Structure formats: C-alpha cells, structure tokens
Amino acid sequence: MITCGIDVGSLTAEAVILRNQGLLAYSLIPTGPDSAATAREALEEALQKIRIRPQEIELTVATGYGRVVVPFAQKNISEISCHARGAHYFFPGARTVLDMGGQDCKVIRCDEKGKVTNFMMNDKCAAGTGRSLEVMAGLLQIRLEDIGPLSLRNPGPPLKISNTCVVFAKTEVLALARQGVPLSQILGGICDGVAEQVKTLVRRVGLEEEFMISGGISKNIGVVKRLEQKLGVKSHICFEPQIVGAVGAALFAMDFLQKAPSGPV
Amino acid sequence: MITAGLDVGHQSINGVILDDGKIIAHLSLKLAGEVNASATVAFEKLLSRAKLKPAKIDHLFATGVGREKVAIANGHRTEMLCHLKGAHRLFPGARTVIDAGAEGIRILKGDDRGNLIHFVLNDKCAAGTGIFLETVALMMKVSLAEMGPLSLRSAGKILLTSTCAVFAESEIVGQIHRGASRDDILHAVHESVALRIALLARRIGIEPQVVQTGGVARNIGVVEALRRNLELDIHVPENPELMGALGAALLAQNSAGGKT
Numbered sequence: 012m013i014t015c016g017i018d019v020g021s022l023t024a025e026a027v028i029l030r031n032q033g034l035l036a037y038s039l040i041p042t043g044p045d046s047a048a049t050a051r052e053a054l055e056e057a058l059q060k061i062r063i064r065p066q067e068i069e070l071t072v073a074t075g076y077g078r079v080v081v082p083f084a085q086k087n088i089s090e091i092s093c094h095a096r097g098a099h100y101f102f103p104g105a106r107t108v109l110d111m112g113g114q115d116c117k118v119i120r121c122d123e124k125g126k127v128t129n130f131m132m133n134d135k136c137a138a139g140t141g142r143s144l145e146v147m148a149g150l151l152q153i154r155l156e157d158i159g160p161l162s163l164r165n166p167g168p169p170l171k172i173s174n175t176c177v178v179f180a181k182t183e184v185l186a187l188a189r190q191g192v193p194l195s196q197i198l199g200g201i202c203d204g205v206a207e208q209v210k211t212l213v214r215r216v217g218l219e220e221e222f223m224i225s226g227g228i229s230k231n232i233g234v235v236k237r238l239e240q241k242l243g244v245k246s247h248i249c250f251e252p253q254i255v256g257a258v259g260a261a262l263f264a265m266d267f268l269q270k271a272p273s274g275p276v
Numbered sequence: 277m278i279t280a281g282l283d284v285g286h287q288s289i290n291g292v293i294l295d296d297g298k299i300i301a302h303l304s305l306k307l308a309g310e311v312n313a314s315a316t317v318a319f320e321k322l323l324s325r326a327k328l329k330p331a332k333i334d335h336l337f338a339t340g341v342g343r344e345k346v347a348i349a350n351g352h353r354t355e356m357l358c359h360l361k362g363a364h365r366l367f368p369g370a371r372t373v374i375d376a377g378a379e380g381i382r383i384l385k386g387d388d389r390g391n392l393i394h395f396v397l398n399d400k401c402a403a404g405t406g407i408f409l410e411t412v413a414l415m416m417k418v419s420l421a422e423m424g425p426l427s428l429r430s431a432g433k434i435l436l437t438s439t440c441a442v443f444a445e446s447e448i449v450g451q452i453h454r455g456a457s458r459d460d461i462l463h464a465v466h467e468s469v470a471l472r473i474a475l476l477a478r479r480i481g482i483e484p485q486v487v488q489t490g491g492v493a494r495n496i497g498v499v500e501a502l503r504r505n506l507e508l509d510i511h512v513p514e515n516p517e518l519m520g521a522l523g524a525a526l527l528a529q530n531s532a533g534g535k536t
Contacts, residue, residue, distance in 0.1 A: 044453050114443065136401070137442035146442065177442045178402030178411075179379065 012268055015057075015068045016260030017050050017084060018093070019077030022113030022141060023227065026053035027257040028063065029265065032100075036060040037254045046077035054083070070268050072260040076114075088263050090256050091119055091130050097259030098223050099125025101249040106219040109209065109246075110255070111228035113141040116209055118216040125259075131216045137177045139208025141227045144234075146177055147201050150184060151194065162198035162233030170200035180204070202233035209234075210241045223247040225255035279335045279532060280322065281524025282349065283358065284315055284342030286379040287406070288491065291322040292521040293333070294529060301326035302518050311342040319348055337528035339520050341379075351531065356384055356395045358523030363487040364390030365526060366513050371483040374502070374510070375519070376473055376492035378406035383477045396480045402441040404472025406492050411441065412465050415448060416458055420495070423462055427497035430463035444468065462497060470501035477506070487511045489519035 013035070016027045024042050028035040038056035043049045050073065058065060065083075073084035074093040081087070090110075098108040099121065108119040115134035121127050137143050148155045170192070174180040180201075187197050205228070222244045228234055229252040239246055249255065278300075283290040285307070293301040303325060305318050315338070323330060338346035339358040346352065359375040364386055373384040380399035387393055402408050413420050434456050438444040444465075451461055469492070486508055492498055493516035503510050513519060 044450070135439045137440045142442055142446075174400075176401045177440075178407060 012265060013063065013068050014261045014264035014268065015054065015071040016093070016257040016262070016264060017053060017071060017073045017078075017081050018075040018090065018254070018257040018260060019046050019050050019053075019073065019081060020075045020112055020256075021115070023253060024049045024053045024075070024077070025254045025257040026050075026057040027254050027261045028057050028061065028068070029258070029261040032262070032265070034258070035063070037251065037257065039251070039253055042077070046080045047082050050077070050081040051083070070264040072264040072267070074256050074260040086264070086267060088260060091117060091132075092127055093256045093259030093263065094225060095119050095121040095127045095259065096125045096262050097255035097257070098225060100258050100262060101255065102221060102223050102247045104221040105223040105247060107213070107216070107222050109213060109222070109224045111141065111209060111224065111226040111234075113227060116140055116212060118212050120216055120219060129216060131212060133208075133212055138175045138180075139205050139212070143177045143180075143205060144201070144228065144231065146181065147184060150181055151188065151197070153194070156230070158198050158202065159231040159233035159235075161195050162202045163236065165193065165195040165199040167196060169203050170196045172200045172204045175204070175208070198233065202231065203237050205234050206237035206241055209238055213242060218242060218244065220244060221247060225249070225252045227253055277334050277529060277532060278328070278332055279337075279525050279528040280319070280333050281358065281521040281526070281528060282315055282319060282336065282338045282340075282346055283355070283518075283520035283524060284311060284338060284340040284346060285377055285520075286341055288378070288517065289314055289318040290518050290521040291318050292518055292525045293322060293326045293328070294522075294525045297526070297529065299522070302515065302521070304515075304517055307342075311345040312347050315342070315346040316348055335528040335532035337524040337531070339524040350528070353524055353527050355520050356382060356397075357392055358520045358527065359489050360384045360386045360392050361390050361523030361526050362519030362521070363489050363513070363523075365522060366519075367485055367487050367511050369485040370487040370511070372477065372486045374473060374477060374486065374488045375490045376404070376406065376488065376498070377490040378410075380405060381473055381476055383480055385480060385483065394480055396476060398472075398476055403439050403444070404469045404476075405441075406490075408441040408444070409465070409469065409492065409495065409498075411445060412448065412462070415445070416461060418458070418462070424466070424494070424496035424498065426459050427462035427466050428500065430457070430459040432463050432467070433460045434464045436464045436468045438468075439472075466495065466497035466501045469498050470505050473498075473502060474505040482506060482508065484508055485511055487513070489513065489516045491517045493517075
C-alpha cells in the first residue's frame with residue numbers, strides 16, 4: 012500500500028511517500044506564490060528519489076494552510092491532526108507536540124494513539140515564529156541556520172530584548188548592534204525571546220511528557236536549548252522535523268484505504 | 277505668563293510656546309541622536325521662533341516617552357494627560373481622544389473640563405501604528421504625505437487579513453504579485469490601521485466628540501477609514517502632532533499658577 016502526504020505551509024512545502032508505514036521518500040521545498048504548483052513540485056521531487064510512478068500512489072492527503080488547493084489530493088486534513096499523528100509515528104510516547112513553523116506556532120496535546128486532545132496556536136503575531144528569525148537574520152546579515160550555533164557562543168549573562176513585537180525588536184536589535192554588543196549576545200537575546208514566547212503558549216496548554224518539537228525552528232539549537240531550560244524538560248526531535256505534518260497526512264491516507272478497501276474513496 | 281511644552285516621542289519632538297494660553301510659536305522636528313541633547317536643540321529653535329530669551333519662559337513641561345530625560349524641563353506629565361488637555365483646548369466638546377503615533381496608540385476619555393477619566397493603550401505591538409504606515413510607504417514607493425490622498429481614489433477592492441505588521445508586509449507583497457493596484461493596497465492598509473485603532477477604542481467605549489491627535493491623523497486615508505468604521509465624525513486639529521506639546525504647555529501654565 013503506497014500513500015502520499017503533502018504539507019503546504021506558509022514558507023515551505025513537504026511531500027512524503029509511505030509504503031505500509033515505511034518512509035520511502037520525502038522532499039522539502041520553499042513555498043512559491045502558486046500553492047498548487049508548489050504541491051506538484053514537492054511530489055515530483057519526492058518521486059524522483061525512488062522508482063515509483065505517480066499512478067502507484069493509492070491515496071494522497073493534503074495538509075497545511077494550502078491544503079485545500081492541492082489538485083491531486085483526494086482528502087485534506089488540518090495540520091493539527093496531522094502533526095499529532097506524525098509525532099506519534101516518530102515518538103509513540105509523545106503527549107505534547109510543539110510545532111514551530113514559519114508563520115505560526117502550535118502546541119498540541121495528544122493521547123497514546125496520536126489523537127488530538129487539546130491544542131492552542133498563535134498565528135496572529137510574528138513574535139515566536141520562524142518569520143521573526145528570518146527578519147533578524149536579514150537584519151544582521153547572517154544565514155538563518157547560523158543563528159542557533161552562534162547564539163550559544165555567548166558566555167555572558169543572557170541579554171534581554173525588551174520588545175515582543177518583531178517590528179519594534181528590529182529597532183532595538185539595530186541599536187544594540189550599533190552600540191557594539193557582540194553578535195553572539197544579540198542572537199542569544201533573540202533566541203531567548205522566541206523561547207519565551209513559545210514557553211507561554213506551552214504553559215497555557217499544559218505540558219505532559221514526553222515532549223516533542225517539530226517544524227523549522229526545531230532545527231535552531233539556540234531556541235531549543237533555551238526552551239528546554241525554561242520548561243525543564245528534554246525534547247524529542249526527529250531527523251527531519253519539517254516533514255512531521257506530511258507523514259501524518261500520509262498515515263491518514265493509509266487509514267482511509269484500510270477503512271475502504273475497495274472502490275473509490 | 278509664558279509657558280512651554282516639549283513632547284519627546286519615539287520619532288519626533290514637538291514644541292509649543294504659550295503666552296497666556298495663546299500659541300506664539302510651535303515646531304516639529306525629527307528626533308536625532310541622544311534624547312536630552314535633541315530636546316535642548318529643539319527648545320532653542322522654538323525660542324528663536326518666538327524671539328524669546330530662555331529666561332522669559334516661566335515654566336516648561338515635557339511629555340512623551342522621552343519626557344523624563346529632558347533636563348531643561350521644570351517638570352513632566354504623561355502623554356495621556358497632555359494629549360487630552362491639548363485636544364480639549366481646541367475642541368472643548370472632546371470626550372474621546374485617539375492619539376495614534378509612530379509606535380503606539382492611545383485612547384483617552386475625558387470629562388467636560390478636560391480631565392482624564394480613563395485610557396487604554398497599545399504600545400506593545402506595531403499593528404496599526406505609524407511605523408507600519410512608514411514601512412508601507414517605503415514598499416509602495418510613495419511619501420507618507422501622499423498615502424492618504426492616493427488611497428481615497430480606491431473603491432476598496434481588497435482586504436488585508438493579517439493583524440501583525442510583519443505578516444501584513446508579506447500579504448502586501450502577495451497582493452502586488454496578484455496585480456492589485458497601488459491605490460487599492462493603500463486603501464486596504466488604511467482600513468487595517470483604522471480597524472486596529474477602532475478595536476482598541478471600542479474596549480473603553482467611544483463617546484463623541486472624537487478627536488484624533490498624533491502624526492497618523494495627518495493621513496486622511498486612515499481618518500476616513502476610522503470615520504467609516506466608528507460611524508462617527510472625527511475632528512482633526514490643524515497640527516495633530518502638536519497636541520501633546522500644547523497640553524504640556526497648558527499644564528505648565530496651570531502648575532505655575534496661571535489660569536488655563
């Protein structure tokens with residue numbers, strides 16, 4: 012049984028191909044202006060890595076904010092459900108899943124089957140999302156992936172960025188840079204700010220272990236370390252934290268096939 | 277009695293000199309460099325406009341976010357008090373004052389004598405503030421002064437759904453790619469700014485007359501959008517950004533024993 016999960020997010024899109032619960036291939040590409048074209052591209056890139064033709068995929072489920080416009084998907088399911096399901100696939104013990112994405116941040120509580128029991132999200136404010144890190148990387152002219160490692164080089168006391176709003180924090184960060192505050196210390200303050208925002212959201216939903224982090228920001232060691240410290244827990248992060256939603260979607264596709272073994276779904 | 281008020285904001289310094297309650301000089305400057313030094317320079321310029329020596333000023337009050345750093349001032353008052361006082365001087369019927377500035381929005385409610393009864397503010401989030409309008413002006417390659425009139429040409433065909441100014445920026449980029457016109461985008465931006473202000477204002481209730489002060493009131497597009505949203509007339513002083521300084525000068529006069 013071969014299924015596909017497509018996650019079209021605000022900044023990146025992922026495709027995952029599963030055969031009987033086994034991960035065959037995946038892709039990760041930036042989201043373009045045309046979500047449908049982005050979804051097609053993601054699928055093609057995943058298929059290129061394996062010898063499977065598109066016709067062999069029995070069912071495709073789309074998720075993510077662009078899920079309704081994926082032309083070749085038979086079903087679409089919210090990213091909340093898909094993330095919980097995908098989290099359960101990688102870490103069956105996960106009960107709290109934090110998804111830190113490009114334009115939003117979600118905290119999802121789930122049961123031992125990977126079913127959502129509660130969730131909360133911030134998609135109104137850029138503070139604490141991947142976008143804020145992108146803005147700061149652009150402002151300080153460094154690469155996004157360098158923020159985390161550089162931020163950990165700061166040995167001194169943590170620096171506080173007093174503004175929550177990304178627009179105001181930009182002015183504050185520029186002023187700090189002009190005063191000659193070392194880059195690593197500024198980046199430490201930025202990562203601490205993101206962790207603080209996320210911590211508030213986690214606390215509001217309540218944290219039950221085990222704790223898993225998915226989404227692009229979980230690749231930022233500077234944010235993850237500080238968040239673990241603030242929450243006092245260790246986190247699980249899978250080898251590619253950005254495909255968790257797509258894996259969940261592909262697993263739901265498998266459920267659909269098993270419930271309807273014959274005929275169209 | 278001659279008194280003065282200096283309003284040191286996030287981006288600008290405004291000053292007013294009163295002679296027995298009558299404005300005899302005023303100025304608006306971009307804030308440059310250190311706050312106290314800028315305030316001193318601004319005050320000197322203000323004095324030369326009024327052709328007065330410093331000793332002639334009986335009392336000087338500072339207001340605005342930088343008020344406590346103004347060493348030459350005899351005292352300071354919050355921008356809430358000052359904006360309300362200033363607006364009430366020009367519009368004695370004012371009961372609600374909307375002060376929308378570069379980095380914050382304040383809604384002030386006053387009584388018939390211009391006393392502050394209640395206020396609510398947003399200074400934590402850039403949504404709906406002047407800094408967001410500045411960003412948009414840069415993106416759309418228009419001056420701040422042009423934004424308002426240009427947006428009035430639009431029939432309001434598009435809508436921005438983001439609250440956050442950062443997300444709104446990407447939404448605007450998306451609209452540009454989709455071929456939306458400049459005027460339509462500006463119109464949508466003003467609608468969204470007005471919505472942020474209106475939501476805040478509704479939290480404490482709006483009682484007419486409504487006066488809008490602060491630099492954003494110079495944008496006719498925002499004022500018109502706010503009129504539509506609140507379904508009320510909004511009075512805008514000729515120099516809306518001076519209201520804080522005017523209020524400070526009036527309070528200085530009061531405090532020095534003069535009648536206001």
